[in-house]
Structure formats: structure tokens, C-alpha cells
Amino acid sequence: MKKRASWGKRLEQAFENYKRDRHYFKSAGTTAADYNRAHPSSRLSQEEIREIDSYWARFGVRLKDYRWHQMYYDFTGIRDPRFLPQNFANSVIYPYYNDRKITAAWLDKNYFERFVPVLRFPETFGQKIDGRYYDAEHRCYLPEDCAGFCRAVFSRLDPPETVVIKKTTDTNQGKGVKLHSVSSVQELEEVLALYRSWDNLIIQRAIRQHPFFAQFNSSSVNIVRITTWRKGTEIVAAAPCIRFGIEGSVTDITRVNGREIMNAIGVKEDGTVMDQSYTLYGERRPFTGTLNKVPFWEDIVSLAKEGHRRLEHFGVVAWDMTVDENDRIICLEYNLNIPGTVVYQMAHGPFWGEQTDDFLAFLRDGENQKRYIPRKIRLRGKKSESDS
Numbered sequence: 001m002k003k004r005a006s007w008g009k010r011l012e013q014a015f016e017n018y019k020r021d022r023h024y025f026k027s028a029g030t031t032a033a034d035y036n037r038a039h040p041s042s043r044l045s046q047e048e049i050r051e052i053d054s055y056w057a058r059f060g061v062r063l064k065d066y067r068w069h070q071m072y073y074d075f076t077g078i079r080d081p082r083f084l085p086q087n088f089a090n091s092v093i094y095p096y097y098n099d100r101k102i103t104a105a106w107l108d109k110n111y112f113e114r115f116v117p118v119l120r121f122p123e124t125f126g127q128k129i130d131g132r133y134y135d136a137e138h139r140c141y142l143p144e145d146c147a148g149f150c151r152a153v154f155s156r157l158d159p160p161e162t163v164v165i166k167k168t169t170d171t172n173q174g175k176g177v178k179l180h181s182v183s184s185v186q187e188l189e190e191v192l193a194l195y196r197s198w199d200n201l202i203i204q205r206a207i208r209q210h211p212f213f214a215q216f217n218s219s220s221v222n223i224v225r226i227t228t229w230r231k232g233t234e235i236v237a238a239a240p241c242i243r244f245g246i247e248g249s250v251t252d253i254t255r256v257n258g259r260e261i262m263n264a265i266g267v268k269e270d271g272t273v274m275d276q277s278y279t280l281y282g283e284r285r286p287f288t289g290t291l292n293k294v295p296f297w298e299d300i301v302s303l304a305k306e307g308h309r310r311l312e313h314f315g316v317v318a319w320d321m322t323v324d325e326n327d328r329i330i331c332l333e334y335n336l337n338i339p340g341t342v343v344y345q346m347a348h349g350p351f352w353g354e355q356t357d358d359f360l361a362f363l364r365d366g367e368n369q370k371r372y373i374p375r376k377i378r379l380r381g382k383k384s385e386s387d388s
Contacts, residue, residue, distance in 0.1 A: 032067035035282050042074030055081035059363035060379045075282055075346050082350035089341045092372045096362055097315030103336045109168035109202050116307045119331040122204040126153040131199045150188040159183045162206040169200050177251050210323040215289040220245025222252050223320040227339050228308040230315045235305040239344035239351050240267040266347025271297025295323050
């Protein structure tokens with residue numbers, strides 16, 4: 001006889017279901033809606049809707065909302081039901097592959113070098129962790145000895161040095177990244193005073209980019225985003241894109257008047273870039289650069305895969321990599337909670353292409369369907385392909 005879950009366990013599961021369902025519909029498709037309003041001709045035929053329904057029913061899902069497919073079909077010209085809606089990826093897929101109860105610690109930028117020592121990260125001059133300061137030798141300084149910490153940090157600089165100060169937790173879309181030119185210990189103290197309320201931060205050397213990355217925008221640190229998936233014992237990569245900022249921005253993603261601004265250009269399998277860049281909202285521009293191949297491309301892909309091998313807890317990892325003026329491959333950060341799907345599918349079509357069925361195979365399990373699929377889009381009472 002199957003043991004009935006305790007009252008507390010059932011209440012906890014009900015609350016998790018509520019949060020998941022609420023998150024799914026809250027993030028249903030703002031970007032897709034904006035795109036489709038700007039492109040009123042982007043309509044799906046009834047046949048295309050039936051094809052989408054038939055494909056997702058194999059995994060116990062009835063999407064009901066077709067705005068993401070409508071956008072991707074129109075932008076790419078590819079009619080393929082395997083496109084991943086962003087809110088479905090965020091609310092269903094990534095919580096399965098990456099348990100969010102444990103991602104928070106691994107996403108603290110102060111620990112990236114310790115978690116993934118096979119990669120080079122930006123040179124660190126000092127850190128603030130839980131309100132205490134630590135220099136490059138990991139000597140501890142209490143908040144009242146900020147001056148001593150600043151002297152230790154300044155001794156490693158080549159003034160005037162431009163340093164990057166980043167929040168190390170609860171960051172996204174380029175928030176919490178600041179550039180400062182420092183010429184003296186006193187000036188560094190004044191800079192840190194601006195961030196006194198931040199309990200966790202990191203001070204790093206600013207990156208001067210390889211000409212390939214700098215050609216997209218000179219003020220921002222531009223990156224190649226590669227997403228890796230732990231497929232059994234193998235690490236596979238997909239959907240690489242260059243992301244670059246707008247004039248005057250420090251990071252590759254910016255918010256202007258509450259609107260997320262992201263420029264991207266797809267990277268082909270051989271490391272050459274595609275003919276056009278584009279934004280989240282479907283605006284296209286021809287590539288006019290003089291360098292069209294990502295430097296050290298094969299090494300970048302290999303390092304991303306090797307880095308993922310060190311993150312054993314996680315099934316999907318998105319890597320932000322660049323190359324500096326000294327031809328060193330540098331990892332800016334890795335992403336676990338919401339690796340993103342939108343601009344990458346705009347460039348490449350369905351994110352995992354021919355591997356999509358394998359990527360979604362966990363949803364053929366009835367228990368996973370109950371645990372991860374929001375109730376309003378779950379085909380309850382109907383068999384998935386694996387049950388038939």
C-alpha cells in the first residue's frame with residue numbers, strides 16, 4: 001500500500017505548486033507580446049497551432065499561449081514546434097535541471113574562482129563578504145578597518161587604475177556593475193563608501209578587450225554566451241551568440257526607461273558570426289565589422305564544457321566568455337537560474353535542435369509532470385507518448 005504523504009508535506013507541495021503556477025503566468029510573454037504588436041502580420045495558421053499542440057502533448061503539455069512560437073516563426077522563418085517558450089523554460093525546464101534550493105551559493109561571484117578553478121576570471125583585488133573585507137591574500141579586515149583594506153588593495157594597482165566593483169549576489173541584466181578610476185588610497189576609500197550598504201561585493205581589474213569583441217561596442221565588455229547541457233555523461237553546447245552593449249554602457253545588457261536592451265549576433269559552429277545582429281524586439285542591423293571569427297573559438301567551447309564538468313549539481317549552465325587584449329580567455333560569469341532562450345533561438349532556431357526531444361524527455365515521467373508543469377497547462381488525465 002502506498003504511504004500517504006504527511007499533511008505538512010502535502011501543504012508544502014501545494015505551496016510550491018502555487019508559486020510555480022503564479023511565476024509561469026506572471027512571466028507569460030512580455031517580450032513576445034511586444035514583438036507581435038510591432039509585427040501584426042506574424043500570425044500562426046490553425047495547422048501550425050495543431051502541430052504545436054501535437055508536439056507538446058507528447059510531454060504532457062498544452063501550451064495554450066502561442067505568442068512565443070508566433071514571434072519565432074515570424075522572425076526566423078522556421079516553422080518548428082520545438083521552440084522553447086521563455087516562461088516555460090524558466091518555470092519548468094530550468095527548475096528541473098538546476099535545483100534552486102542550492103543555486104544561490106554557487107551564483108555568488110566571490111566564489112566563482114573556487115568553484116570553477118579551471119577557468120580564468122577577471123583579476124580580483126579584494127572582496128567584501130558578509131560585511132567583512134578580504135584582500136587578495138584573503139586577509140580579513142573588519143568594516144572599521146576599511147582604510148587598511150584599501151591600502152592592501154591599492155598596493156596591487158597601477159594607478160590611475162580603472163577597477164570594476166560588482167555586487168556578487170542578486171544581480172542580473174548588468175545591474176550592480178560600476179567602473180571607477182582610482183589614483184590614491186583615499187580615493188579608493190571614497191569609492192567604497194558609495195557602496196557601504198552592499199554586504200557582498202568584489203573589486204576586479206577592468207578588462208581591455210580583444211579587437212574582435214571591442215568592434216561591436218567599445219564602452220561595454222562584450223561576451224560570447226554559450227549554453228551547455230549535461231546530457232548523460234556528456235557535456236554538449238548549443239546556440240552561441242555574441243552579446244554587446246550600446247554606446248556608453250558598461251555591460252552588454254542595459255535597461256533604458258524600464259526596457260531591456262540587448263544586442264546579439266549568432267555564432268556559427270565554426271566560430272564565424274552571422275550576417276545580421278538584432279535586438280530582443282526584432283530590430284535587425286547588418287554586421288559591418290572587419291573581424292568575423294571569434295578568436296580562440298575551439299578553446300572557448302572546450303573551456304565552457306570543462307567548467308560545466310566542475311559544476312556537478314547542475315544540468316544547464318550558461319557561460320559568458322570574452323578574450324582580452326592579451327589573448328587570454330576570461331569567464332565573466334556563469335548563469336544557473338535563468339540562462340535565457342530568446343535571442344539565441346532568434347539566431348539558431350529551436351534551442352537544442354535535433355536534441356530537443358532528449359532535452360525534454362524528463363517530462364515523459366508522470367511524477368515530473370505533476371511536479372514541474374503548471375496545472376493549467378498540464379494534460380491531466382491524458383497519456384503522454386511514453387505512456388501510450
